[in-house]
Amino acid sequence: MGQRRSPLGVEDLQRLAARGWPAPEQAPLGDWLLRAAGGFTGRANSVLVVGDPGLPLPDAVDAVARWYAERGLTPAAMLPGTASRRADAAFAAAGWQAQDRTLVLTAPLGPAVPPSVPVDLRPAPDDAWLARHRDGALPAGALEVLTGPEDVVFASVGGPGPVVAVARGVLTDGWLGTSALSVAAEHRRRGLATALTEALRGWAVARGAHSSYLQVTEDNAAARALYRRLGHIEHHRYHYRRLVT
Structure with missing residues (x-):
């Protein structure tokens, strides 16, 4: 079975993955997706930063912080791929800490x-x-x-x-x-x-x-080796930023 790149781009694959791990509470912020699940996993309790939030980035960062604070959750953002670099810089400027670097891997089935x-x-x-x-x-x-x-x-x-x-x-x-x-x-x-x-x-x-995706933290060498043996290759990476007070 030959390896090939996924036909989906970063944003489309992340949105698809969000549908496969759905937070019970979700709300749009422009193209971004706010998600809350009582603190169960980072994926379901972070804003998915893809596309345009419809606000200047500093204002979007503040809106995200308020939304999570209202729910008693640590404000968190998931920042995938290179397209999120400007947003990443805005979260960093507001004091949000980078954590949990993660690889998204894909493979044909x-x-x-x-x-x-x-x-x-x-x-x-x-x-x-x-x-x-x-x-x-x-x-x-x-x-x-x-x-x-x-x-x-x-x-x-x-x-x-x-x-x-x-x-x-x-x-x-x-x-x-x-x-x-x-x-x-x-x-x-x-x-x-x-x-x-x-x-x-x-x-x-x-x-x-026809295809498979999964997510593994950058420091999990054993899992990365397993998935590599099973034919998965890196599609993109993401990390979180959290406002830790």
């Missing part, structure tokens, strides 16, 4: 490869899936983010016994988005992450998917 171990696929997460995904109680809005899209699936691998590995897949306009991949520390380096990824690919290909 070819014929499905059966996973090396049995993978359970369900349309909703059960308690075992949620416990492996995140220790402790989920904040308000988390389930709405996880289950909000129309075509979503939750993959898990058992021990036997407790669930030891999970991942989430979502299908949006022919694109598979993979997220929430977690493997228990004592079960790593056994091919479970690969098995989950292949199971999600098979699920998506059966529904007509």
Whole structure:
């Protein structure tokens, strides 16, 4: 399977990804998208900075800060690609701190490869899936983010016994988005992450998917190596800026 660049540009891919990880509360600020989910993940609790906010940039930065402060959330902005540089400079000038540099990777989807171990696929997460995904109680809005899209699936691998590995897949306009991949520390380096990824690919290909995207932090060398082996290449990068007081 040959590698190729995604046909979508940075802004289109980021908007598609936002639909696959939907915040329960959203509001436009010009072309920008304000998102809030009770603090569950940066993606669902930051303004997506793509396009024109319809205001001078310093005023847009202030509007974003007010919107998040009104909801008791740390004001945050997601700044993808090179087109966000002017906005990034405006947030920096207002004292917002750069954090969490992240790569967006894409790959074409070819014929499905059966996973090396049995993978359970369900349309909703059960308690075992949620416990492996995140220790402790989920904040308000988390389930709405996880289950909000129309075509979503939750993959898990058992021990036997407790669930030891999970991942989430979502299908949006022919694109598979993979997220929430977690493997228990004592079960790593056994091919479970690969098995989950292949199971999600098979699920998506059966529904007509043609491409895959995912997001991984810049400092996660192990995950980047895994996704590179599975044919993903870098599409673009983004980072957050947060107003930390």
